[in-house]
Amino acid sequence: MKSAPNPTFAQDVRRSFADQGALRLIGAELVLVEPGHCRIRVPYAETITQHHGFFHGGVVGMAADVAGGLAAMTLCEAGMEVLSVEYKINFLAPGRGVAIVAAGHVVRSGRTLLVTRMEVDAIDAAGHGTCCAVGQQTIMAVPRERMGR
Numbered sequence: 001m002k003s004a005p006n007p008t009f010a011q012d013v014r015r016s017f018a019d020q021g022a023l024r025l026i027g028a029e030l031v032l033v034e035p036g037h038c039r040i041r042v043p044y045a046e047t048i049t050q051h052h053g054f055f056h057g058g059v060v061g062m063a064a065d066v067a068g069g070l071a072a073m074t075l076c077e078a079g080m081e082v083l084s085v086e087y088k089i090n091f092l093a094p095g096r097g098v099a100i101v102a103a104g105h106v107v108r109s110g111r112t113l114l115v116t117r118m119e120v121d122a123i124d125a126a127g128h129g130t131c132c133a134v135g136q137q138t139i140m141a142v143p144r145e146r147m148g149r
Helices: 009-018 021-026 057-073
Strands: 029-034 037-043 080-091 099-109 113-123 129-143
Touching (some): 009 057, 021 057, 037 057, 057 113, 057 129, 099 129
Antiparallel strands (some): 029 037, 080 129, 099 113
């Protein structure tokens, strides 16, 4: 496991997660915060599906983006925030189930740019997961005072 340069990384990640209104809108829950890793769970709701009843691709992408970004934040210096520079996602299977779980893992951690890998599993009623999306992301670390909040 990588070590975090910020001793309050877990608190900072939880604050960042809680401050995102879009995550409240989709019912997302932060379920894991470790140095270099983050996991988010989104329970099924009709309000976040597409026309066939699967999790909407935009919701799958949002969960992946946030999981990767917060994983990156765990390895940033104190006082830093993160912004997505870009991400690519591949949908492998329909997001069908009682929840999706998005995991972000840091592949490379630099001072300003970080690269993450994301995986999203669709979880069935028995608790088994099927990978429905994978992605890669570039994150930029920015001093909090430059964010205007």
